Amino acid sequence: MTLKKEVTVGFSHLRGAGGAAALVLAGAALAACGGGGSSTDPNRGKDAKSFSLVISRNAIEGGKNTGEAEWITKSVIPGFVAQQKAKGVTAKVSFRGYGVDDEPYKTKMALDLKSRSGADVFDIDGIWVGEFAQAGYIAPLQDVVGAKSEMWDGWAQIPKSVQQLVTFEGKRYGIPGGTDGRVLFYNKKLFTQAGLPADWQPKSWDEILTAGRALKKVPGVTPIQLNAGTAMGEATSMQGVLPLLVGTGSEIYTGGKWTGGGAAVKQVLGLYSTIYGKEGLGDPKLQQEAKGRDKSFEEFAKGKIGILAEGDYFWRDVLNPKTGVAKMPSRDTDVGYTMIPAVTAGKGVRGQSFVSMSGGSATVLNPNTKYPQQAFELLSYMNSPEMMKARTAGTPEITSRTDVNNEVLKDDAFLKYLSDKVLPITSYRPGLAVYPQVSTALQEATAEVVSGKSPDEAAAAYTKKLEGIVGGADHVTAN
Numbered sequence: 001m002t003l004k005k006e007v008t009v010g011f012s013h014l015r016g017a018g019g020a021a022a023l024v025l026a027g028a029a030l031a032a033c034g035g036g037g038s039s040t041d042p043n044r045g046k047d048a049k050s051f052s053l054v055i056s057r058n059a060i061e062g063g064k065n066t067g068e069a070e071w072i073t074k075s076v077i078p079g080f081v082a083q084q085k086a087k088g089v090t091a092k093v094s095f096r097g098y099g100v101d102d103e104p105y106k107t108k109m110a111l112d113l114k115s116r117s118g119a120d121v122f123d124i125d126g127i128w129v130g131e132f133a134q135a136g137y138i139a140p141l142q143d144v145v146g147a148k149s150e151m152w153d154g155w156a157q158i159p160k161s162v163q164q165l166v167t168f169e170g171k172r173y174g175i176p177g178g179t180d181g182r183v184l185f186y187n188k189k190l191f192t193q194a195g196l197p198a199d200w201q202p203k204s205w206d207e208i209l210t211a212g213r214a215l216k217k218v219p220g221v222t223p224i225q226l227n228a229g230t231a232m233g234e235a236t237s238m239q240g241v242l243p244l245l246v247g248t249g250s251e252i253y254t255g256g257k258w259t260g261g262g263a264a265v266k267q268v269l270g271l272y273s274t275i276y277g278k279e280g281l282g283d284p285k286l287q288q289e290a291k292g293r294d295k296s297f298e299e300f301a302k303g304k305i306g307i308l309a310e311g312d313y314f315w316r317d318v319l320n321p322k323t324g325v326a327k328m329p330s331r332d333t334d335v336g337y338t339m340i341p342a343v344t345a346g347k348g349v350r351g352q353s354f355v356s357m358s359g360g361s362a363t364v365l366n367p368n369t370k371y372p373q374q375a376f377e378l379l380s381y382m383n384s385p386e387m388m389k390a391r392t393a394g395t396p397e398i399t400s401r402t403d404v405n406n407e408v409l410k411d412d413a414f415l416k417y418l419s420d421k422v423l424p425i426t427s428y429r430p431g432l433a434v435y436p437q438v439s440t441a442l443q444e445a446t447a448e449v450v451s452g453k454s455p456d457e458a459a460a461a462y463t464k465k466l467e468g469i470v471g472g473a474d475h476v477t478a479n
Contacts, residue, residue, distance in 0.1 A: 042146035045371040050090040053371060053378055056109070056119035057363075060099035067395065069097045075390040080381050084374075093378065113137035113366065120369040121379050126165040126176065126362045130431030133168045139367040140171035145376040152380050157401045164428045165400075166362040174364035175383045176400040177391075181356045181422035182243050183337045184208070185314060186307045187300070191336070193218050194306070200336060203353065204344045205247070205271055208307065212281040215306035222283045224275050225296045225308040229287040229447040236446055237439040238429075239309045242357045244268040246349045246427045247342040250479050253430035258438060258470050261445070261459030262478040267343060269445060269455035276450045284450045294325075301326040309340065311359075312398065315414050337414060339421060349427060356426040360400070398423070434469055441465040 045051060055072055059065035077093045084091035096119055098105050106128060112118025114137065124132060132138045141149035149172070155163070158176065165176040188198045194214040202208045208224070215223035227240040245252060250264035259265065275282040286292045286299075297318050299305045308314070319328040319335060328335065340355050342348030348355045363382060369375045381387060388404040396412045398419055399405055405419035429435060445462040449455060467473050 040143075040367075042144060042148075042372050046373045048371065048374070049088070050092075051371045051374050052092040052094075053121065053369075053375055054094050054096050054119040055121045055378070055382075056096045056098070057123035058098045058100065058102065058105040060097040063099035065099075068391075069095065071387075071391045072097075076378075076382050076387055079387065080378055083381065084377075091374070110135070110137060113368075116368040118366055118368075120366050120371070120375045121363060121382070122366065123177070123361050123363050124174075126360050127429050127431045127435065129166060129173050129362055129364075130168045131433040132364075133173055133431075134433070138173050138364050140173055141365065141376070142171065144365050144367050144369075144372050146372075148373065149376060154380060154383055154401065157385075157403045159402065159424050161426045162358070162360075162400050162423055165358070165360050166364070168431060174362040175379060177361050177363055177383065178397055179358050179360035179400055179423065179426075180312050180398060181358050181418045181426055182239055182309065182311050182340060183356065183418070183422060184307055184309055184340055185300070186211075186336045186338065187303055187305070187334060188336050189334050190215060190218055190221055190303060190306045198336065201338045202341050204341050205244075206344075207341065209274060209279070209281070211307065212275070213279070216279075216281060218306070221304060221306055222286075222299065223281040223306045225286070225300065225305045226272065226275055226282060227287070227293065227296075227309065228272055228276065228282075228443075228450045229292070230440065230443045231288060231290055232293045233443070234439060235293055236443045238357050238359070239311065240272075241268055241442045241446060242427075242429065243309070243340050243355055244271060244343075246355045246357070247340065247347070249342070249347050249349055251349060251427065251430075252438065252442075253432065253435075255477070257475055257477040258466055260466055260476040260478055261461075261463035264479055265445070265462065266455050266459045269449050269458050272446050272449045273455050277452065287447070287450050297326040301328040303334075312415065312418055316397075337417065339425070348425075352425050354421075354425055356422045358423070358426040358428055437469045438466060441469060 057068060059068035061069040072095050077095065080093060081091050102125065109118065109122060109124060162176055162179055163172065165179060166172050166174040186200060191198055191200060194217060196211055196214055202211065212223035215221055227236045229236060242252060245264060245268055248264040248267050250259050252259050276284045286296055289295060296305060296308065300308050301319055318324050318326050319331045321327055321329050321331055342353055342355055345353045363379060365375050365379060385401065385404050388399045388401055389408055392399060392408050396408050396415060398415055409416040409419055441462055445458045448458040448461065467476055470476060
């Protein structure tokens with residue numbers, strides 16, 4: 001049996017950058033329906049004494065993500081082959097790397113899966129998981145591998161919040177690798193001038209506004225930078241709207257419905273209105289400039305912005321005193337970071353007092369692999385403590401594993417803070433094909449508020465656009 005469906009596959013979110021595109025892939029054949037002689041038995045090829053597997057990801061030696069490619073070819077493959085040899089099994093593993101933009105890489109993976117070909121183990125952006133699953137391109141690990149996937153000891157080391165990255169409709173489709181998190185950055189020198197504490201941790205939105213009012217008294221300073229508008233693209237959603245939304249106790253997509261312009265969205269837009277309109281705590285012009293985000297980076301580095309909401313990319317790659325795009329020599333002494341509070345204590349999602357948003361990659365299995373058991377062994381080996389430590393050698397970064405983070409980040413105070421404090425409370429965007437369009441609608445709503453419209457007007461316009469995007473009011477909740 002072959003089922004045909006037309007799937008719109010969206011593209012968004014590069015770490016530290018925003019972007020969106022879409023393409024239509026028609027005629028997706030669902031793996032579970034057979035066809036082409038493909039078996040769905042998780043134990044097929046289980047007892048093979050010799051097997052071949054292919055790993056793919058958007059990385060290539062000497063080019064894009066060269067470190068990832070070298071890790072696979074120099075650590076993962078020889079280590080796994082030796083592990084199998086010790087069991088009396090001959091494994092041949094090859095790496096098929098790419099060095100292209102995310103959109104063509106995504107298209108290539110989708111077309112391979114559609115034709116029941118391609119790599120056995122491959123990476124996709126976590127935000128693609130839901131749409132690939134709905135298209136029938138990937139299947140839950142438990143369906144591909146069986147109960148073995150649930151018994152992997154690594155799950156105990158990956159926070160439930162981080163497992164959301166590879167989870168769709170309650171089922172895990174892969175293993176998350178690296179991830180990130182959003183926090184509030186602030187300038188300690190400006191805080192001192194404004195009479196604010198250097199160890200600041202706001203416990204509500206009101207406390208953020210209180211700090212902003214104090215900073216407003218310091219000459220030449222923009223108190224708060226909260227990304228807004230369409231010029232900043234996905235950064236507006238990931239660093240602004242979505243963290244605030246989960247801080248009200250709502251998510252953009254839950255229970256099969258999208259969150260419309262009800263009370264929660266009005267609360268979020270109300271904060272934007274206060275910052276950029278009523279109290280003039282932010283620079284509205286900055287949100288409308290084509291390179292406004294880059295300018296906000298430069299202004300923060302020069303001590304002209306007091307509080308800025310961003311991801312760990314901002315610390316690692318923007319303010320980095322040696323290699324940053326907006327080098328800040330005094331970063332380590334003058335920049336503080338703190339968790340994003342819910343609107344008030346205990347009012348965030350899951351009853352949290354602090355919230356965040358994260359992105360990251362997912363390593364998944366091709367449901368058409370001839371060797372599902374061996375492919376899962378390779379997948380779990382790639383995500384073992386030894387391999388994760390090899391992957392981060394020399395360039396510490398946040399992994400999905402708590403045990404690895406505790407070791408490799410012990411000398412990096414900021415990344416350890418994210419691992420310890422932020423990852424356990426983080427949330428992820430819905431990996432659905434229409435999300436990029438929904439995200440744009442949210443960006444447009446903030447742009448309207450920054451331009452002077454009321455939160456109620458912007459929320460009503462957003463609801464109307466949302467209903468058109470997701471197929472009508474039946475798919476939208478008024479929350």
